[in-house]
Structures are given as structure tokens and as C-alpha cells.
Amino acid sequence: MNSPKIAGSQLDLFSQGPATQDPFAALAPAARPVALPPPPPPPQPLFKAPPAPPRITLPSPPRSPDDPPLRRIVLGHYAVDYELKRSSRRSIGFMIDDDGLHVTAPRRAILTDIDNAIRAKQRWILTKLHERGERRAKRAERPPIKWEDGARLPYLGGDITLRLQPAARSHCVFDGEARELNIGVTPGLSEWQLKERVKLWFQAEAKRLFVERLDFYAPQLDVRYSALTLSSAGTRWGSCTIGGSIRLNWRLIHYALPLLDYVVVHELAHLKEMNHSPRFWAVVGSVYADYDGARLELRRRSHEMPVLFTD
Structure with missing residues (x-):
């Protein structure tokens, strides 16, 4: 079997002498790898969206131990608690104050009709409740009085x-x-x-x-x-x-x-x-x-x- 030759000289694949050339040397990794450039920064949006406003808590009528429980109805994404009172009036009436939604209904009105009447006024009710909630939040931000002599x-x-x-x-x-x-x-x-x-x-x-x-x-x-x-x-x-x-x-x-x-x-x-x-x-x-x-x-x-x- 004849040994291969490169450029007119004989190449011994198994020789360890100083004249020996390694045919796989070109395939060996470099001693110091070249560092890759950092990835480009992500593209910035043309316009920054404003921060989301704080979520307003809808007001809910306060209850004492002797008061009847509140009723609850889902309007859109909100669960609204309301106070229901019965009276001799002929129609269903609504009042919204800083304590939330108050509903007055005829004594014979069934709950389904009351809830349907509330849903018919859903947009107005949610708008007013949000306004009241914002008002309450602003009041909470006012600095309290310092309890000291001369206050x-x-x-x-x-x-x-x-x-x-x-x-x-x-x-x-x-x-x-x-x-x-x-x-x-x-x-x-x-x-x-x-x-x-x-x-x-x-x-x-x-x-x-x-x-x-x-x-x-x-x-x-x-x-x-x-x-x-x-x-x-x-x-x-x-x-x-x-x-x-x-x-x-x-x-x-x-x-x-x-x-x-x-x-x-x-x-x-x-x-x-x-x-x-x-x-x-x-x-x-x-x-x-x-x-x-x-x-x-x-x-x-x-x-x-x-x-x-x-x-």
C-alpha cells in the first residue's frame, strides 16, 4: 500500500516526528474564539402608551348588623352591590350617592323586574358609580390634620x-x-x-x-x-x-x-x-x-x- 503524498513529499499519518503535519489542524478550534457582536436593541415604539389609570373601587352602601343584606348584580365587568327598599311608589327608582346605588321599588315588584330595570340603566349607573368612586379616592388623598396643640x-x-x-x-x-x-x-x-x-x-x-x-x-x-x-x-x-x-x-x-x-x-x-x-x-x-x-x-x-x- 502506498502512502499518500502532498506537494511532492510523503505524508505519514502515524508519524510523531517534528516534520509531521496534522491534516486536521485546520479543523481545530481557535485558541481565542472571536466574540460575537451583541444583539441589536429591540425596536422602540413610535409612541409610548400612557400608564393605566388606577382601578377605581365602586362604592357600596354600608351595612350595620340590623340592616338587611345588600343585593348584587353583574353589570358588564363589574359586580355592583345595591341597597333595595320597598315602598308604595308605582315605579322603580334609582339614587346614587357616595355610598353607592340605592334602589326603591314597589312592594309587588319581583326581583327579576328590578334587575332588568337596573340593566336598562347600566351605562348611567356605572358612569355615576365611577364618578363617586373617583371622588372618594380624591378625598382619601387629602392630607389629614396633624393632631397637635394649635391644630x-x-x-x-x-x-x-x-x-x-x-x-x-x-x-x-x-x-x-x-x-x-x-x-x-x-x-x-x-x-x-x-x-x-x-x-x-x-x-x-x-x-x-x-x-x-x-x-x-x-x-x-x-x-x-x-x-x-x-x-x-x-x-x-x-x-x-x-x-x-x-x-x-x-x-x-x-x-x-x-x-x-x-x-x-x-x-x-x-x-x-x-x-x-x-x-x-x-x-x-x-x-x-x-x-x-x-x-x-x-x-x-x-x-x-x-x-x-x-x-
Whole structure:
């Protein structure tokens, strides 16, 4: 067998001598591999999409242990809780406030008809609930009051000054001339306890004033109310039952007296007209002429009111 030759010389495939050439040397990897260039950056979009807006939580009517449970209906992508009340009215009515959707239906109306009526108003209901949810979110963003000596607290459309005084026993005294609320601060009193003490004072003032204004306006409207209770629900300022029980939001004590009077007259007028018909507004207007102005001012002021209590 003859050995192969390359360029006139004999090539021994098995020779290890210095003159030997490796026919596979060209196939061996290089000692230092060449680095590949980095991949090109991904193409950038011509326009950046704006950040997604925060998801708004739809408001839901608050419940107490004695209240009936809420009903729920699915509207589009949203599960909406609503309060259902029965009355002698002939049609199904809707009201949306900062506490959510309230439905009033005839006593004989079946639930299927009520839900169908809600679905027929789906677009309007969801729009209003989103507006209320955004309003509530904006209120939550307002900076809370600093609970320290000299803090300014809203009271009847103006401000009063909080005065904190070291004391062996807790006390709460309002100086009407100086417009100062004096709180005796005992050792170890927490901020939560201080806020509760101030809240109790506001609530007591609200109840005292509510009784005074109810007793002033009820004879003018020729009506009688059976009971008064305080409410703390969102910005639903009041409610009235057919039995004459009136609930008023104690936070009205922060607003000017004419605005408080408007809510008092509004609820007393329901003892004559349990609706918001032209007849109802005529009753309100008989003793409170500028009710439209009061409604707008109350709405405007509620957006500006500082945050005192988070509950």
C-alpha cells in the first residue's frame, strides 16, 4: 500500500516526528474564539402608551348588623352591590350617592323586574358609580390634620383651635368666645384616644344642634318626627323613614349653619312627600328658598373639607 503524498513529499499519518503535519489542524478550534457582536436593541415604539389609570373601587352602601343584606348584580365587568327598599311608589327608582346605588321599588315588584330595570340603566349607573368612586379616592388623598396643640378644626363653617393641656384627669371644654376646644391630656394618652375624644365632642354638638333645628323647622312644615339618630355614612347627609325616624350625618357640624338647615328641612319635607317630585321641592322651598344653592355649596365644600377621621 502506498502512502499518500502532498506537494511532492510523503505524508505519514502515524508519524510523531517534528516534520509531521496534522491534516486536521485546520479543523481545530481557535485558541481565542472571536466574540460575537451583541444583539441589536429591540425596536422602540413610535409612541409610548400612557400608564393605566388606577382601578377605581365602586362604592357600596354600608351595612350595620340590623340592616338587611345588600343585593348584587353583574353589570358588564363589574359586580355592583345595591341597597333595595320597598315602598308604595308605582315605579322603580334609582339614587346614587357616595355610598353607592340605592334602589326603591314597589312592594309587588319581583326581583327579576328590578334587575332588568337596573340593566336598562347600566351605562348611567356605572358612569355615576365611577364618578363617586373617583371622588372618594380624591378625598382619601387629602392630607389629614396633624393632631397637635394649635391644630385648626372645622366647625359650623369656620375654624376652632385645638388646645392640648397636660392634666391629671381628661377633660373636654369648649370656649365659645375664644373658639378653642380645650382637651386635658393625661399621661400616656394616645393619638387615637385624643381623636376619639374630639369626635365624641363633635357628635354631641351635632345632636344638640340637630334637635334644635328640627324643633325649629318641624312646626313651620306642620310635621312631626318620631326619632333622631346620628349617621356617619360617607356624604349621604340624611335619610327619613315613613314612620318619621330621621337620620342625620353628624359631620354636618363642620359646615355652615345654613347648609345644615337645608339638610334638616330636606328630611322633614320627606314626611310630607317620600320622593323627590316637584311637590317635594315645593315643600322644601316653602321654608328654604335657595335649596339649589345649598345643594351646590354642600357638594363643593365636601370636596374641600380636610380629613379629620378616617372611619
